[in-house]
Amino acid sequence: MNRQPSQDGAKSERHREIIAAAMQEFYEQGFAAARLDAIAERAGVAKGTVYLYFDSKEALFEGAVRSVILPVIEHIEILAHEPTGLASDLLKQILVTFYTQVIATDRRRLLRLLISEGPRFPNILVFYHREVVAKAVSVIRSLVSYGVQRGEFRTTAAVDFPMAIFGAAIAGAVWTILFEDIDPIDLNGLCETHLDIVLNGLKAPMAELQTPQRI
Amino acid sequence: MNRQPSQDGAKSERHREIIAAAMQEFYEQGFAAARLDAIAERAGVAKGTVYLYFDSKEALFEGAVRSVILPVIEHIEILAHEPTGLASDLLKQILVTFYTQVIATDRRRLLRLLISEGPRFPNILVFYHREVVAKAVSVIRSLVSYGVQRGEFRTTAAVDFPMAIFGAAIAGAVWTILFEDIDPIDLNGLCETHLDIVLNGLKAPMAELQTPQRI
């Protein structure tokens, strides 16, 4: 409960407040339409204070987005261990996590921001691709490969196109981003259906015979 | 005060040029960062001229996006007829069309724009949802339903969650939007894999035996 981490290692409280405020503003307005005034006000500081922590609006954007991406990276790392057990269970686990921890939370707004501002901040895109997306894709790829080796999955091109596996989750995120106010989607239902289709689509012909043995 | 320039139905050439120019600029810069100067210059007209056709930057945005959506609506209508033949063939046809006519072309940029600017232009979102998305979803839904009736597809919740079917295509579009410069994807390969997984995932257990009888 020791609050007062304003020293070094732990970025100062102010720093965090400004980043939080900035992300809110950027989420709601996009980069160009976001106003430094509004960010400062949200953070409860004066305009000039923001510039004590970030050199410019662009630096603030990059810094804030990066710091939001960091915890995601850690999450991905956790998934990157050697797979054991049923490939389908592992896949299920990952997708459910993605649906519940990303799509169903505020984190999906990061996706919108990256789509919107990517061209203006290519290095953030590169960073995100390298640290998050490539690793996530790699995890799925390994998992499919593992499932095939295990005889659980058919041999398909899904090893080379993992997006054919998890794409519907991304689409669910996009739908929610676009239409949450107009026509919200039942993410749980989508998740289950998504898993149903994909696991059946991957299942090796004999799999059905084997699965009973699993019990 | 927007005096519809002269004639009736046939929008003037100028009108079209301005819209084309505006879309280019909006695609590249987003709404907030797009400059009227640049749009006018692209269209080869003076800045003031744009205001003879559109009341404001926002009206221009709405008008331009709407006019880009119109042809898409027509495309959708075509798909909305009674299905005949193999449901899997129809699904394949639709997805291939989406991959080749939307994702692989400039049209995917519309998706980015809607994602980016949606919150600022909710009525465009409503319009797009009603005229395009809802119809497209309905088409897929009917198709799945048709496949099930035909005994070609399993009974799944995909009728209620069509995104589980075509979602990977959306994801492919998003990937391309984000990473076309960093790590481009083979859209043909994805399309094939996507179809492979989904059609297998939907296929009714006996389906394989029935298909030969079709001949």
Add this chain to the structure above:
Amino acid sequence: MNRQPSQDGAKSERHREIIAAAMQEFYEQGFAAARLDAIAERAGVAKGTVYLYFDSKEALFEGAVRSVILPVIEHIEILAHEPTGLASDLLKQILVTFYTQVIATDRRRLLRLLISEGPRFPNILVFYHREVVAKAVSVIRSLVSYGVQRGEFRTTAAVDFPMAIFGAAIAGAVWTILFEDIDPIDLNGLCETHLDIVLNGLKAPMAELQTPQRI
């Protein structure tokens, strides 16, 4: 009497007004303390209008100063013809012109501006040195040389240090710049005294005998 030179060759009226306003402001405030608002107001235009003519405050400064220097250049050129008659008369003529046309007028303020802002605008300094100062120095140098050839002036190092000849005039300008409100100087008196000292200082020993013959 054709007024309306807003076309090409003759810089538009607006252009001139802005430059005039800018010079007033820069004279009074210096570059850093000058405010674009004030310049625009002086020129009777809106703030944004200034940016239709100049890209930035710095560009405005350079442009304005350059355009003030231009007429000076023409003046210098006029002096650069072959000398005829008494060298002392020519020298007198030049110095009197300098005192009455530069030091006693608003033009002396240019000197202050160049002294103040020189380090920030080195290329203006180079321009001014090349187009004005070097030429002026060269004129004096030639004149002294001419006087020596003519036997009117002693042989002195003044050919290599023309500033020893006209320096007091510069000093008079500096004095006026600094102390016009505190302890103004009688520029006519200074001019006469300056000429008296310098012409006597240059005069060849026999000169006094020759001058009567001149009549």
Add this chain to the structure above:
Amino acid sequence: MNRQPSQDGAKSERHREIIAAAMQEFYEQGFAAARLDAIAERAGVAKGTVYLYFDSKEALFEGAVRSVILPVIEHIEILAHEPTGLASDLLKQILVTFYTQVIATDRRRLLRLLISEGPRFPNILVFYHREVVAKAVSVIRSLVSYGVQRGEFRTTAAVDFPMAIFGAAIAGAVWTILFEDIDPIDLNGLCETHLDIVLNGLKAPMAELQTPQRI
């Protein structure tokens, strides 16, 4: 509110350091463009510390400039004694001192600062005029007068316009300020030539006959 830091007469070390740092910054940037941050950093203190010694940026400027002027005043006082010996020698001595101790040193930068910032700090100008310039002028004036009495100099208006005597030195300083990087001047050569012209210009007609007697 400026609490004179502790002790009495002996300005603290800090005080001196801040003034030195301030002068450097003011010399390089001028008043308006100088930044308190930079001054504090140069002085090796925190920004707030400067305000313990000076009430404002303007007070700092005045204080710093004044303290730079002080030693000059003392120098001037020394010259203000009764003249003895050859007036020309005395004049030579003064001018050489000015060339070598002022123009050829960092002190000439004070001249630039006074020219640049004079209008903004009229009381500094008054102070400088009263304590330095007026006295220096007076010294020259007395000297010329002394030379005339002595029969060494002609009777000229130079008594009323001493600038006609030493002006070229000022001009040399201005030249150096403006063009030291572009076209530096040989100050020694100028000094000699200056003296040559001026002493000859002042010399009484018979002076030449008298000088040998000096030996």
Add this chain to the structure above:
DNA sequence: TATGAATGAGGATTCATTCAT
């Protein structure tokens, strides 16, 4: 005394919009 984080007024610059021609 000394610090330096915080403040916020001030100023350069941009750009959607207007309007006289």
Add this chain to the structure above:
DNA sequence: CATGAATGAATCCTCATTCAT
């Protein structure tokens, strides 16, 4: 219809000054 010069509100950023520690 078309122009493009002019406008001025909006916004980023700077920096002198303050003040809690």
